[in-house]
Amino acid sequence: MNEPSPAAPVRELRRLPAVLFSLAVIAATLWPMFRDPPQDSFPLSNYPMFSTVRKTRWIHVVVGVDADDLAWPMPPSKVGNLEVMQAAETIRKAIRGKRAKELCRHVAERVADDSRYDNIVRVEVQSLKFNPLTYFAEPDGRDPLGVKRRASCVVERSEKGAPGA
Amino acid sequence: MSATPERPADPRPVWERALFPEAPALRLATLRVIVTGVALAWLLALSPLLYANLGFPAARFEPVGVLSVLASPPGGAVMLLVYLATLGVGAAALVGHRYRVSGPLFALGLLWLTTYRNSWGMVFHTENLVVLHALILAVLPASDAWSLDARRERTGVSAQGNSAAYGWGPRLMATVGVLAYLIAGVAKLRNAGHAWLGGEVLLTHIAWDNLRKIELGDMHSPIGAWLSTYPAVFPPLAWASVALELGAPLALLHRRLAWIWSIGMWSFHLGVVAIMAIVFPYPLCGAAFAPLFAVEELPRRLAARARERRPNSRLARWLPNPDDS
Numbered sequence: 012m013n014e015p016s017p018a019a020p021v022r023e024l025r026r027l028p029a030v031l032f033s034l035a036v037i038a039a040t041l042w043p044m045f046r047d048p049p050q051d052s053f054p055l056s057n058y059p060m061f062s063t064v065r066k067t068r069w070i071h072v073v074v075g076v077d078a079d080d081l082a083w084p085m086p087p088s089k090v091g092n093l094e095v096m097q098a099a100e101t102i103r104k105a106i107r108g109k110r111a112k113e114l115c116r117h118v119a120e121r122v123a124d125d126s127r128y129d130n131i132v133r134v135e136v137q138s139l140k141f142n143p144l145t146y147f148a149e150p151d152g153r154d155p156l157g158v159k160r161r162a163s164c165v166v167e168r169s170e171k172g173a174p175g176a
Numbered sequence: 177m178s179a180t181p182e183r184p185a186d187p188r189p190v191w192e193r194a195l196f197p198e199a200p201a202l203r204l205a206t207l208r209v210i211v212t213g214v215a216l217a218w219l220l221a222l223s224p225l226l227y228a229n230l231g232f233p234a235a236r237f238e239p240v241g242v243l244s245v246l247a248s249p250p251g252g253a254v255m256l257l258v259y260l261a262t263l264g265v266g267a268a269a270l271v272g273h274r275y276r277v278s279g280p281l282f283a284l285g286l287l288w289l290t291t292y293r294n295s296w297g298m299v300f301h302t303e304n305l306v307v308l309h310a311l312i313l314a315v316l317p318a319s320d321a322w323s324l325d326a327r328r329e330r331t332g333v334s335a336q337g338n339s340a341a342y343g344w345g346p347r348l349m350a351t352v353g354v355l356a357y358l359i360a361g362v363a364k365l366r367n368a369g370h371a372w373l374g375g376e377v378l379l380t381h382i383a384w385d386n387l388r389k390i391e392l393g394d395m396h397s398p399i400g401a402w403l404s405t406y407p408a409v410f411p412p413l414a415w416a417s418v419a420l421e422l423g424a425p426l427a428l429l430h431r432r433l434a435w436i437w438s439i440g441m442w443s444f445h446l447g448v449v450a451i452m453a454i455v456f457p458y459p460l461c462g463a464a465f466a467p468l469f470a471v472e473e474l475p476r477r478l479a480a481r482a483r484e485r486r487p488n489s490r491l492a493r494w495l496p497n498p499d500d501s
Contacts, residue, residue, distance in 0.1 A: 033350075086393040
């Protein structure tokens with residue numbers, strides 16, 4: 012869609028700015044690799060994903076409990092937004108920061124506003140222990156090896172006849 | 177993206193040709209269209225997630241990067257304004273309208289918005305490269321061809337012929353791309369040592385990621401779950417991924433190596449989707465690898481075909497014209 016003018020000059024390379032800019036960008040890109048202790052950031056990152064040997068086998072979840080005392084996982088959208096990784100981090104940091112009760116209440120409020128979860132009477136923040144090597148490989152791998160209840164709160168619905176009320 | 181028309185041999189020394197390769201203005205313009213187009217599409221796709229971020233309690237704000245200076249999250253009105261303004265200048269940058277202004281503004285807006293998204297306790301690593309590429313492009317003469325600036329002769333230069341002024345930028349973008357993968361490979365060996373190559377670390381990550389998704393009530397990958405029952409598969413997968421990541425700089429040496437590496441890395445990302453249900457859109461759509469190639473060939477051929485079929489069509493007018501070098 013352009014109409015180049017034949018009389019116009021050709022663009023020349025300005026070597027020094029190009030070299031300085033390139034060196035600065037390359038140094039900035041490599042810099043996170045040399046940070047001690049390593050620290051992730053954005054957009055300059057040390058790209059640590061999937062690089063560590065996983066030591067902990069505890070996973071932190073938010074579950075909704077129905078009137079029959081059955082626990083149902085609450086989707087990431089009830090914890091934060093649609094992103095599961097962000098939800099996982101939110102729960103982990105809430106527990107670590109002793110804010111599990113606060114998170115529990117936040118999720119319970121969201122659950123109370125959603126008619127799809129009318130059967131849920133209570134929300135719990137839990138830590139569950141699993142062995143990832145047996146979770147899919149063995150028939151009873153999905154049974155938690157340990158459960159810790161970090162917080163529990165009732166789903167309060169303002170309407171009359173709310174289930175479980 | 178294959179062989180370009182024959183040109184006289186470049187008399188410059190090898191090192192100079194490697195650092196400052198000559199390229200047509202259309203290459204940089206094509207990269208502008210690709211990177212800006214993908215970034216705009218990504219911003220539109222992110223809108224529900226960014227909107228949800230606005231409702232997060234301020235206590236959950238953990239600023240990274242350029243937002244580290246903030247003690248509390250920016251207000252909703254500010255974010256909405258930045259979002260809409262970024263879309264506006266992004267559209268201008270896409271068509272090369274006053275690119276010297278719209279390009280940098282778009283890159284900064286993109287940086288701000290994606291940093292905000294990554295400032296809620298989780299750095300996603302899905303947008304790093306597109307942001308870095310947009311920031312680099314912002315300082316380059318990426319609207320000398322195939323742009324409104326060129327059509328209105330605002331650039332003050334002729335887009336005909338090759339120049340190192342158009343070649344060093346794509347080379348830098350390609351370098352940043354391969355360095356990102358190299359750093360990821362180094363991180364694996366540094367954090368897990370040779371254990372990573374044994375496969376069990378990878379198996380644990382894949383199984384853990386899928387079990388976490390199940391327990392958190394999200395969609396998981398049935399292929400990854402099934403594959404987790406076959407530990408023997410993982411040592412070759414671990415070797416292959418580390419080899420691709422550590423071998424990334426080789427892609428800068430020769431166009432053929434760039435093809436081999438790009439296809440390998442693209443397959444790697446496809447594998448990540450299949451076994452972990454994690455999508456890295458920028459490399460998956462091929463845009464992350466575009467700076468390694470003579471990407472101008474694609475619009476050039478499309479334009480030739482469009483002109484052949486319907487010379488006066490809007491498409492033929494909007495695609496690069498034959499005078500683009």
